[in-house]
Amino acid sequence: DGGITQSPKYLFRKEGQNVTLSCEQNLNHDAMYWYRQDPGQGLRLIYYSQIVNDFQKGDIAEGYSVSREKKESFPLTVTSAQKNPTAFYLCASSIWGKETQYFGPGTRLLVL
């Protein structure tokens, strides 16, 4: 089955720690995206990537980093510089030039 997987489902971060959220897709999509969702809010774009080895900042990139070494993978690192990381993180992908984005199941990040 084609789709987008995210792991882990729940992630706990200690103060000062960097953590990495995984996003993998086997849809052969060119573009991948990371969104953050806070309670009572819509999704806000953190980073996006149109092609391998290229990525761009979204609206709330501070405190986050990404890489795109493979077409299928777009991991997100939440660094210690992100002071309020508790949120639900959603990864999405699309065919570049096509308008519809498809989402993974999400990762819930909590701070200990």
Place this chain on the structure above:
Amino acid sequence: AQTVTQSQPEMSVQEAETVTLSCTYDTSESDYYLFWYKQPPSRQMILVIRQEAYKQQNATENRFSVNFQKAAKSFSLKISDSQLGDAAMYFCAYRSASGMNYGGSQGNLIFGKGTKLSVKP
């Protein structure tokens, strides 16, 4: 910058009845796409329906249909014959068509804050 507004934080509908969720948006562009996404308790975002701005015909997907009023910048979602499984958060989203082929953030999704739909048995 484009904005999307969902003015109904919560809505409720009786099973088998019809409900309409509202969405308005602000843009100076003429070519764009609009979406409704559903987020059930599992929290995965599921595409419900999409509309191309250049098409006058309202999109329909089974029990889901939209009322797209381009001049009024309105994009409401109608759910007919509501089912218990329709209970979820519903998000309206906008995407510019101009940035999609040339890169840049113009082609990214802009979301409203969502409407929580409850379905009463």
